[in-house]
Amino acid sequence: MSEEIKEILEGLPFWEHLEKEERELLERESRKVFYPAGASVYSGARECLGEIFIQKGILRTYLLSDEGKEVSMYRLRQGDACVLTASCILPAITFDVEIEAQTDVEALLIPVGTLSKITKKNVYAENFVYKEAAKRFSDVVEALQQIMFLSLTQRVAAFLLDESAKNHSQLISVTHEELARQIGSAREAVSRILKQMAKKGYITLTRGEVKLENKEEMYKLLN
Amino acid sequence: MSEEIKEILEGLPFWEHLEKEERELLERESRKVFYPAGASVYSGARECLGEIFIQKGILRTYLLSDEGKEVSMYRLRQGDACVLTASCILPAITFDVEIEAQTDVEALLIPVGTLSKITKKNVYAENFVYKEAAKRFSDVVEALQQIMFLSLTQRVAAFLLDESAKNHSQLISVTHEELARQIGSAREAVSRILKQMAKKGYITLTRGEVKLENKEEMYKLLN
Incomplete structure (x- = not known):
């Protein structure tokens, strides 16, 4: 052993x-x-x-x-x-x-x-x-709370901030499809939200990756 | 004591x-x-x-x-x-x-x-x-499964059948408002579903009560 x-x-x-x-x-x-x-x-x-x-x-x-x-x-x-x-x-x-x-x-x-x-x-x-x-x-209760109480935008923001904190990195390796699965939503809806966030300059999107550019504004979404 | x-x-x-x-x-x-x-x-x-x-x-x-x-x-x-x-x-x-x-x-x-x-x-x-x-x-995992995997019609049917079985009665004392809260939905949406079920003869509705008239058809909704 x-x-x-x-x-x-x-x-x-x-x-x-x-x-x-x-x-x-x-x-x-x-x-x-x-x-x-x-x-x-x-x-x-x-x-x-x-x-x-x-x-x-x-x-x-x-x-x-x-x-x-x-x-x-x-x-x-x-x-x-x-x-x-x-x-x-x-x-x-x-x-x-x-x-x-x-x-x-x-x-x-x-x-x-x-x-x-x-x-x-x-x-x-x-x-x-x-x-x-x-x-x-x-x-699981936390997951249930997120699904029932947060908007889809908030769920996406919470996921990205959470991943960033856990991995000590601004760069998150995840496809839109995977992200949708993680938070129990549909890919199309998640892609739309990510594009909105990118447009506001909160994140940048590249193939299979999301980079957090403005965490402060992302945290504001959660309140 | x-x-x-x-x-x-x-x-x-x-x-x-x-x-x-x-x-x-x-x-x-x-x-x-x-x-x-x-x-x-x-x-x-x-x-x-x-x-x-x-x-x-x-x-x-x-x-x-x-x-x-x-x-x-x-x-x-x-x-x-x-x-x-x-x-x-x-x-x-x-x-x-x-x-x-x-x-x-x-x-x-x-x-x-x-x-x-x-x-x-x-x-x-x-x-x-x-x-x-x-x-x-x-x-709680069962509740999460119902919310994520069942249609609203199925969630209403599951709730009514469940109540009926637990109370050994066809008559369930519940308002549309309460039923909506129980299954984590909105009153308007639940009222619409109940009316559809009543129209098909599966249930009858009276103030504050739902009576199951055709459990067999209700069970079929769940499959």
Whole structure:
């Protein structure tokens, strides 16, 4: 087992409450996983994977309708844990999600069989998983608030400012199509808004990229 | 302490894991609460209440925008526990909700001070609270799916069928205004849909009430 894996496992808040054989089981079964940008990491209808701890990259969690319509719920980044990939062992979670790698992703996976053995025996481990789920609950309520309470212009501005802050960059790599999917809207509507923003000098648009030129004015849109 | 309260407390899944003094604290501090129909039970911006166990009636949980726009998240009924009324002690829950009594409500309240003492010391109690939160997470994702994936006609039909099933009655007491609020839409749009359904003979409309006349056709709308 690599030092990297050991470090993540020993940083888990329930590590100190585990029995020796539970620790050994986790150390033996946990493994590194890699997903290239664009890969489907998880499909609720298909499989049960386990818990993923992101070391590098971004995962996007979204809902998919029977007709193929998508709604983004939230994105996870370095240091985040993804528990919905283990929702088969969480009876309180009754919905199905899709998860894809938005960039190349390096992560640690605790496979579902291992996780299930440990959460069944150890209430601290189970509690960790449910707490992580509650954090994502907060993310989804935020998404719902944005969809219901903000105008499309505000949603586009919020997305761009959010991306810029998270990546410490004024330059955001995203197509109009992707941006529309992220905020649960249509490409045509999003393109129209982006053009309006560009016309006002808030952003500049190039193929597959948006550059923020005037963040101050963008923030004003949100109030 | 009434037999009623004792019964609820002893039915809690973490009861058997409590110390004697924790049980005594719960028995001493828990109390019955009553809310008349229409009363505000909880406002995220205002207070921290504790955990509510519904014995009778319906609570509605909703989001409120700065402009006064509402979006219903879910409703809770007899046997359900409401944990977002104690979200001040749940660091993973970062959003504010509003909760109102949709009918007269009788419930048991574990006040937040008591709940906090017990969840801090006892991981089983904490885990119970987070599990209840995860159930509500599922409800909110369902609401998000309905808003994003269903047509307005389908959302109205789903609401009416859902109410009918939960109350074991064909007659649903709801104004067009209330129904619109429940599904996050506008009254005018909902009134138009209800009139179309009435014209087709699926429902009959009287002041403040909707009667389901042809559930089979209503279910067909959902597919």
